[in-house]
Amino acid sequence: MMFARLSIAVSALTIAAVTSASAETVTLTAYSGIFQEHYTKAVIEPFMKKYPDITVQFYGMPNSAQMLGTLRAQKSSPQIDVAILDVSVAKAGTDEGLFDKVDESVSANVKDLYPNAHAEGVAGVGVTFDNLVIIYNTDQVKTAPTSWNSLWDKQYEGKVIIQAAPDIQGTTFTIISNKLAGGGDYKTDVSAGIAKIGELAPGVQTWDPKPDVYAPIANGQAALGIGWNARAQIYSGTSGGKLGVALPQEGSGFQINTINLVKNAPESDAAKKFIDYALSPEAQAAFTGEMFYAPTNSKTVIAPDALKRTAADDMDKMIDIDWLAVAKVRDGITEQWRRRIIPLSR
Known part of the structure; x- marks a missing residue:
């Protein structure tokens, strides 16, 4: 046994x-x-x-x-x-x-x-x-924005927040803005986009939102901004709908x-x-x-x-961004932000 x-x-x-x-x-x-x-x-x-x-x-x-x-x-x-x-x-x-x-x-x-x-x-x-979207405070922006040009709307001056380049949000926003401004190939020249963002600069509250771009929008510190869709959708839910998310009609760019x-x-x-x-x-x-x-x-x-x-x-609306090509010009884009955009802020 x-x-x-x-x-x-x-x-x-x-x-x-x-x-x-x-x-x-x-x-x-x-x-x-x-x-x-x-x-x-x-x-x-x-x-x-x-x-x-x-x-x-x-x-x-x-x-x-x-x-x-x-x-x-x-x-x-x-x-x-x-x-x-x-x-x-x-x-x-x-x-x-x-x-x-x-x-x-x-x-x-x-x-x-x-x-x-x-x-x-x-x-x-x-x-x-993932793709860049407009994020907005639903108490301050009653109708969901349909265009990237909403960021340039004078009624939101001083209430816009954007993460500047070299952050990938700022880089992607540069490429989108270049297209909005009728610029050429972003891989060689984004001057049109830089100039367009320069027009926005005086109305930007901050280029370095803390702790991120989502919290200041959700709590009403800012009215409009840009962010990544996936995280924005999550925070939209956790904010009780205070943070709205919109994919503009002009499309966006994938990360x-x-x-x-x-x-x-x-x-x-x-x-x-x-x-x-x-x-x-x-x-x-x-x-x-x-x-x-x-x-x-x-x-x-x-x-x-x-x-x-x-x-x-909306795959057909996405800008075909070659991120490997962008990596080669990212420093140049960042330098243009430092020289031609940030100094225009109030």
Whole structure:
């Protein structure tokens, strides 16, 4: 009897050891804060339910630059398997040999991605699209703005807030303003856009809103501003509708977050499964419904209530922004802001 019990105990320990040995942990680095909260709920938790032998550990960081710095520091001995970061930063990481190519050998879903989810010279692929919108205080702005030109409306002088370049919001706003002003190719000349923003400058309350662009709009400190759609939609809900969100009729520009496979990742096979899942219509629809990023997979079916809160139905209105080309002229754009826009503020 004692021998039988001992055999059962040994067998149980053996099974536990085998199970522990087969379990894998994928370390994902991506944006901390509300992105982490909603991505965990919509994508990571369902993935772990589907693959119970794989645990995903979220290593949140505030921005893509910090993620890149961490990946550089770990290059000789990576601790991170998957990174979600801005496309221009992903290009720098690719150039430095930090990532392996994400293609159809990693995920069959790659073939179904929208063309602008693929950036030349970037190992990863687009996993989310976000777009610039007008945000407004619904007590002060009774009718939702329909045009970017609303920001120049004299009745809102001193009540407009905008995040200046080099922040990507300011850079994107420059490209949009250049189009509004009838300017040429933004990759070579944004002088028309700079001049147009210069006309707005005297009425801008601040070029560096704190703690972000959303809170001052929601609490009524400012009436109008610009922000990213996904976060704006979330804050619209948490503000009790005090923060309104509008996609102007002239369209907008996408910011692209890419998903990247770290070269020599410690859990490469499990990481590929996670990337495949993250790019699937299932996961893309879930995250769109959770945080209102537009999906990058063209086969994603979005619930109607979520669809109207994204730019997924307005792809034809999006300015085709080549962020890799913009990266080469970003310093020049920033310098023009410093010389020709900021000094015009009151």
